Amino acid sequence: MTIQNGILTKSPNSSSSQQRAFDELYADYWDKVFRLCMGYVNDDDWAKDIAQDTFITVWQQLSNFRNEAAIGTWIFRIACNNCLRQLERSSKFVRKEVDKAEEGPVVNEDEVNFLYQCIATLNETDRLIISMELEDVKQAEIAGILGMSESNVRVRIHRIKEKLTEKFKAYER
Amino acid sequence: MNADDKFQQLWRSKKTAPAPDIKALLAKAAKVKGAVKRKLILSYVLLTATIIWICCIVAWSHPKMITTWIGVVLAIVAILLYLASSAGLIKQLFAKGQEEVPVQEYLQNMLQIREKQRHLQRGILNAYFILLFSGLALYMIEYARRLPATTAALVYGAVTVWGLINWFYFRKKAIAKQEQSLGAVISKLEAVIADTKN
Known part of the structure; x- marks a missing residue:
């Protein structure tokens, strides 16, 4: 092989x-x-x-x-x-700490962790889509892996990035 | 730098956990397989021990009436049914090669297994209690006949009360517990499947 x-x-x-x-x-x-x-x-x-x-x-x-x-x-x-x-594993939940962070200014958190926290607040499918997109997996392949249409994946990526951009703007303020 | 590039750069800057040594990784694979095997073996050992114990009691008490024998058989069937269904589910849950299928198909498979588990567990639980108590009631006929009528009525009364407590309290509690964990998993799976279809 x-x-x-x-x-x-x-x-x-x-x-x-x-x-x-x-x-x-x-x-x-x-x-x-x-x-x-x-x-x-x-x-x-x-x-x-x-x-x-x-x-x-x-x-x-x-x-x-x-x-x-x-x-x-x-x-x-x-x-x-x-x-x-x-x-x-219903007893274990994804850490969505950004919800807490949004209540006040974020301290001692660097941008990398903030990005991962923002992604953790998305729903299951969106988390996988954006993770693969940021990993440079082609949109057609993401669609194939998840069993979705390519246009659906494209629209979702656009929406997710919009959400992330908004969160980062608020974070940087 | 535009937002896209920034996100990608941040994403890749994440410090990853060091990859475990390959030998340790493959040892973990063997360990998981071994744990499942041990669980199955333990189930079968328990099953055999319980049946041997019931057979010893029967051999020692020399039952003469057919109802006693039917009672023993029903109790054994109840135990067999319960253990066979749990062993079958364990096998099904650890079926090989499922992780490779497309995500939607994988989710559908998980949902099907969980729905089957819910259905099976409830059905098996009901059958288990019915078989066990009718078995016990039949088994007791031969020995209750030797007792004075009032004592026999008392013994049967106590067994009936115990059966009712089991049916209305323990069985209900077991179903509620199962519903709490399994029901939550099923709704989560349904939500993700619906989301991938949108």
């Missing part, structure tokens, strides 16, 4: 080459997947857990992967599903 331009090529010497392909994917995608999970849950430890689960699935399913989609799209799809699986 080798990866070239996001395409996985299978070779007969599968066991060690699968390990090599996985090592490569793990190195390339860990940060991206972690950020996507952070965008969804806004909690470092929780995001790390979801990212780990995602790579466990990638490892388990890599030999069954068919190049119907780019490998990156496939990994993001698994990550999105793992994020949405958190809906079943």
